[in-house]
Amino acid sequence: MLALVFVAVSVQAQHADAKAAARAMTAYNLDPHASKERLKEALAAILPDPVGEDVGDPKFYILKGEILNTLASQIVVVKETGLGSLDELPQVEGVAVKAFNAHATAVEKHAQAINSPGYLLRDVLKGIQESQGHLYNFGIYAFETRDYGSAYLNFSSGLAAHEILKKEGQESVLDDAIAMMDQKYTTALAALNNNMTEAARPLFEELYQANYDQAAIYESLYTIHASGEDADLQTAYQYLKTGREKYPGEVSLLFAEINHFLKLNRPDELIDKLKMAIESEPDNLTLYITLGGVYDNLYQRESAAGNSDLVGNYFDQAFSYYHQALEKDPTNFDALYSSGTLYYNRAAGLTTTLKELSRDFSAAGMEKYEKREAEVFAAFGKALPYFQSAERINPNSVETLIALKEIYARNNEPEISNALNERLENLQQGGINETAFFNE
Structure with missing residues (x-):
């Protein structure tokens, strides 16, 4: 009997938290500017894990998602307008992702529940649509501060939100093909920058197949295939070569190609590429020194082979490019x-x-x-x-x-x-x- 009493009290306390969160949100919605404390109260009441009946109740997760979406909205307003202070708002790590996860859980609970009313699904799908904007914004915020792990979580959650909405026949901000490609591109970049190559690979492959117009796709696919235990330099270079042909003026691809041939110790193929790079960036001393080093390696190679007719020229070329760098600095x-x-x-x-x-x-x-x-x-x-x-x-x-x-x-x-x-x-x-x- 004592055990039953304690369970009942526990369930009642959790119900009281959910009700308290709902009351706090009602008060906040009546006067959001003067009652930020109500938002804090709502979050404090709804963030703990649910117990008892609330575990399977989609309404609990809808409310949780609504409260978190509200906080996310307030943060975006402060960041975009400069009005107010972030310190005045509750601090919830990964707020946009948590809001989406709450709504995604609500969709699952609605599907599992017996005779769950249809309006609940409509409410949660609206919450997911709102989450999409927050996920993109917070992904950008994280990317700008080089928090690529958080950026990936937000961007990838935005893609997951799209899948849920389409499954339920609802509109998504990613219905536009260009918007979808942009989202996949930023998601892939965040993953790669966070060393999540297996997450980045399929996204970049899809963008490559779709002929998405970004030179970084080719450099990224080169990087992915040229690194790791299963590195395949031949496949990697094909992506790089395709990118160089499509974007001949893209300096980053040129540098990637230079590093590729340096890695392979093929100095003969580097000379023209480095000269092209110097034409693009005449003040980049590293290029002069690298090209000097290439000629230096050729000089040593031919010297060891006894090819005296080539030795002098390679030596002079090496010294010339070192000297050009010293003339600049x-x-x-x-x-x-x-x-x-x-x-x-x-x-x-x-x-x-x-x-x-x-x-x-x-x-x-x-x-x-x-x-x-x-x-x-x-x-x-x-x-x-x-x-x-x-x-x-x-x-x-x-x-x-x-x-x-x-x-x-x-x-x-x-x-x-x-x-x-x-x-x-x-x-x-x-x-x-x-x-x-x-x-x-």
Whole structure:
């Protein structure tokens, strides 16, 4: 008997909460500007999970959805007009999604209930129609603040709301084909930005098949297919290639294609694409440095293969693009370091031939050795000022300090080489160099 009493009290308390929520909403609707406290009371009464009869009562969920939709409306008004303050309103996380979920539950409960009146379904469908606008607005708000998880929940709930309305033969704001494609596009972008590739993939595929006019679809499909454990670069590139053909002036697709060939280590195919990118963005130093790096890789490849007729040209092209970057910004660390590395690697390559020449003790052999040795020191000498300038800009670059230490050791300047080595060891032990060594 005690158990029955407690159950009855519990059910009665839950009914009282629902009734209290309804009364609070009635008071709020009579004077919404002067009675925001009534809205807070309604939310406090309706948000707890229902028990007893309310669990299966569609009216409970309709009321819950109505209250949450009302709050969502108030938030939109404040955000769009700047009138009032969000701090004066109740704080409910994911309010638009919760309003939709409440109405969606009401649809289910109506279908499950015996002899549930038809007007209840009409009421809940109106609530879902209202939710659609809120879901889109709150999705945009979340997207603008880079809360892509919340943006996806709102946008995808908007698509789910459309499905419910169409199933029940009702109008939806997404009946317009363009509006539907726009909604799927924003939903897919939010999913991809939140690393939800499996949620984004079918949406982007559908947009691709529909020839939806957005270049980002092709870049997104490339990204999806080129990443993860089941990466398929061939399929990924087909999307990218199609996008490049359709949007030849779209810089983002061009950059994606450049990164694709960089990933595949196919420098020959990068040159024209990088030159096109430089034409589009002549002040983008990264492009000059990247193109210089491509020529640098070609120089090293042909040098190792002994193709002397190509080596000089590739070296000069690499240096030219590094130099163009430095003309635009003489303090660019990457361009300085890359220029130094270009000459350093040339010197290192020439050094490998010194051993062979050292075996020839004839006058001609000694002359060749001395000439090659002079070339080695000349190359290291040209590398040195670039590395010095790079060290001034970033005294904590391990690679720069290694190169400088080696050059000074070869120049028979042990004091400077040892001092640089101490700074290098400091970095390797977790320390930092507060000032540059070459600080003049």
